[in-house]
Amino acid sequence: DIQMTQSPSSLSASVGDRVTITCRASQSISRYLNWYQQKPGKAPKLLIYAASSLQSGVPSRFSGSGSGTDFTLTISSLQPEDFATYYCQQSYSTLMYTFGQGTKLEIK
Amino acid sequence: QVQLVQSGAEVKKPGASVKVSCKASGYTFSSYGISWVRQAPGQGLEWMAWINTYDGTTKYAQRIQDRVALTTDTSSTTAYMELRSLISDDTAVYYCARVIVPGDIGGSWLDTWGQGTLVTVSS
Numbered sequence: 417d418i419q420m421t422q423s424p425s426s427l428s429a430s431v432g433d434r435v436t437i438t439c440r441a442s443q444s445i446s447r448y449l450n451w452y453q454q455k456p457g458k459a460p461k462l463l464i465y466a467a468s469s470l471q472s473g474v475p476s477r478f479s480g481s482g483s484g485t486d487f488t489l490t491i492s493s494l495q496p497e498d499f500a501t502y503y504c505q506q507s508y509s510t511l512m513y514t515f516g517q518g519t520k521l522e523i524k
Numbered sequence: 525q526v527q528l529v530q531s532g533a534e535v536k537k538p539g540a541s542v543k544v545s546c547k548a549s550g551y552t553f554s555s556y557g558i559s560w561v562r563q564a565p566g567q568g569l570e571w572m573a574w575i576n577t578y579d580g581t582t583k584y585a586q587r588i589q590d591r592v593a594l595t596t597d598t599s600s601t602t603a604y605m606e607l608r609s610l611i612s613d614d615t616a617v618y619y620c621a622r623v624i625v626p627g628d629i630g631g632s633w634l635d636t637w638g639q640g641t642l643v644t645v646s647s
Contacts (some may be wrong), residue, residue: 448631
């Protein structure tokens with residue numbers, strides 16, 4: 417099974433900060449990596465698919481990069497509504513997914 | 525608009541079964557698969573299973589494959605997830621999500637999610 421490891425597990429930042437979250441796969445997954453945002457009590461929301469493609473309606477301050485085993489999600493200038501938990505997810509294993517453990521982004 | 529609406533919260537005793545529904549609207553149901561993902565209280569996301577809504581083909585996570593079954597009713601555009609022999613560790617919010625599989629760039633992703641169904645297993 418492909419394991420996904422996110423770092424850090426939690427992060428404190430201020431409005432306006434640039435934030436980067438990292439996701440590492442236990443084997444190469446090409447660019448088959450997606451990012452989701454989840455707020456308390458809500459369903460996850462797709463942000464980035466195929467490593468770097470921005471889902472329709474998602475603000476351009478969100479961006480993704482990487483390929484192979486190492487990926488990043490960057491928020492260029494944090495807004496109050498961005499404080500949430502972020503998950504990466506591999507889709508290399510056809511239609512059988514693995515999620516990272518999540519990164520909780522909190523207000524400093 | 526594309527929407528997935530799930531059935532309401534359930535409380536079950538250990539050893540019982542639960543069946544959660546996921547009604548799709550706003551798109552052609554049989555053109556997109558449905559995945560199920562669960563989240564135990566305070567924990568992360570765990571992928572459970574996938575169903576091809578066109579032909580009923582399924583894939584299940586190894587750790588629950590003996591206890592889970594996915595089905596669909598295309599006439600009502602509804603997907604179902606049944607989990608049997610419930611244990612306390614099955615207490616979680618269960619989500620259905622639409623699967624996008626592009627033909628060109630490969631991979632897949634979950635673009636639309638249901639609101640979640642809390643299943644509580646308690647004696």
